[in-house]
Amino acid sequence: MNINREQLEGAVKENIISSQQANQLIAFFKQQPEITPKFDFTHVLYYLGGMLAIGAMTLFMNLGWESFGGLGIFFISLFYAAVGLKLTNHFKAKGLAIPAGICGTFVIALTPLAVYGLQQALGVWPDESVYRQYHRTIKWHWLYMELSTLAVGVIIARKYKYPFLIMPIAVTLWYLSMDLSVMIYGDENSWQLRKVVSMYTGLLMIAVAFYVEVRSTSKADYSFWLYLFGVIAFWGGLSSQSSDSELAKFIYFTINLGMIFIGVLIIRRVFVVFGAIGCCGYISHLASNVFKESWLFPISLTLLGLFVIYLGVLWQKNELAITEKARSVLPDTLRKLLAAKHRL
Structure with a gap:
């Protein structure tokens, strides 16, 4: 606490x-030293400024930069990266972990822009696409930018060891999975393929995050961003699947219930939040389609809600005993980890 x-x-x-x-x-x-973010005005300013700088070089990049040409983009990116590394070292020396991690992340985020400029300068860019499409479309030739970003990200993360540095690595892994699937299978049925790839990539990222969490002995939370984007990728791919089967929709509901349980068990709110959204979506489907003419459904749902509140009361009273019982079937290493994280 x-x-x-x-x-x-x-x-x-x-x-x-x-x-x-x-x-x-x-x-x-x-x-x-503050190695974990807090919701106070100082940290809000840190992240607001950092995301503005990162967004300017990524999501909000406009066509005006194309006028610099490939070589100009490349050297401007290198200059910005040098400034970012200088600030990272400066903040690190002062013990300011949060701004140091944000500046290091800025350097990683510049990598695809630098690689894009270099490819343009060397005349090996394969089509008429531009950098601003990198975060919005799926193309096979983004792979060089993504692999370079992963390489730079791993190097900087190993050197500075700030949790926020994992964020661009997690995003790039997600991008990479999508582009690889299009490269291997082509653009035909690409939307359905992307949903499936996103779902399994999310599961893989969750597994990696879990492994990182179990193996890490640091107080810093290196698995947070992997969990976040892993859950988003998995839940997004799962939720975008289409089916006319009520059984499939009910299975979707039970998977989301499972996510809530897992989130409580390993103390990760992102599972609980998305699991709750999925459960609400399924209940909305029942209300709008299956039981839309039933006057009994709202009454039943109200009683169910009150029952869930009652379960919450029971959980609060017996949380320690229930948690210990649930964790008793887990391996010793994992049980010790969860016990250390449990806040009374």
């Missing part, structure tokens, strides 16, 4: 610790 000043003052009033000890603890906590 997060400890604040009011809680420490409450412990002083209960004579658990002295006032001097409370002040010493506060001073100690403030001296610790």
